[in-house]
């Protein structure tokens with residue numbers, strides 16, 4: 509499944525590149541206001557922080573929410589206290605787009621993450637041109653030389669890479685990069701199985717000073733508390749926020765743990 513998602517994302521990027529050249533997207537990225545310092549804004553604090561995700565659908569859950577106005581939803585997330593907004597821009601299975609990200613960027617003042625299956629520089633440039641401050645790099649989707657190259661490239665554009673892992677070997681690959689933000693996704697991206705204890709088992713392998721992010725499998729405040737007790741600085745939440753009906757109240761509850 510992960511290989512299929514990456515291949516699809518690359519095919520779609522190639523299609524977009526035939527309309528908007530690498531040079532054009534480079535120029536658009538250069539013309540953007542500098543990226544926000546997401547590393548500083550997500551730094552460990554005496555309370556948990558939340559990255560709130562704009563998520564219409566997913567391979568594991570199908571359609572989740574009919575989000576007609578992603579910017580409005582992101583505005584509610586920011587009002588509810590989210591420290592950053594994640595926008596799923598993959599179109600085939602998540603029903604997202606770069607236009608969603610651009611709309612969100614125009615509405616909120618907190619950092620915005622491009623959450624997609626990034627495997628080449630063009631996609632990183634697109635993220636910056638759309639106003640993203642953070643870009644997701646999934647360790648399982650990239651060999652180490654490509655991961656190192658893309659990590660450097662994201663940094664060279666002034667953005668922050670969020671390096672996502674799912675096992676001990678991937679965490680050590682992320683640590684070798686010197687990643688400032690390391691995520692542990694409870695969801696196996698190939699089987700969709702969820703393991704909310706995985707973060708706790710891997711957190712001690714992430715060096716002190718690195719921002720530790722627990723991703724997926726948060727349905728209620730107890731799940732946030734579980735991740736916080738296991739050492740999460742930040743929790744990334746999608747489904748619960750788009751299905752609970754009142755994202756502001758849900759975020760306030762999640763942030764009160």
Ligand SMILES: O=C(O)c1ccccc1NCC(=O)[C@H](O)[C@H](O)COP(=O)(O)O
Pocket residue numbers: 513561563566567568569693695697698700723724725726744745746747748
């Ligand atoms: O969500 C999926 O089904 C999925 C499947 C394959 C690759 C990625 C997938 N999701 C991306 C994410 O990592 C989540 O959207 C994110 O961590 C939020 O998860 P949740 O709070 O469980 O919706």
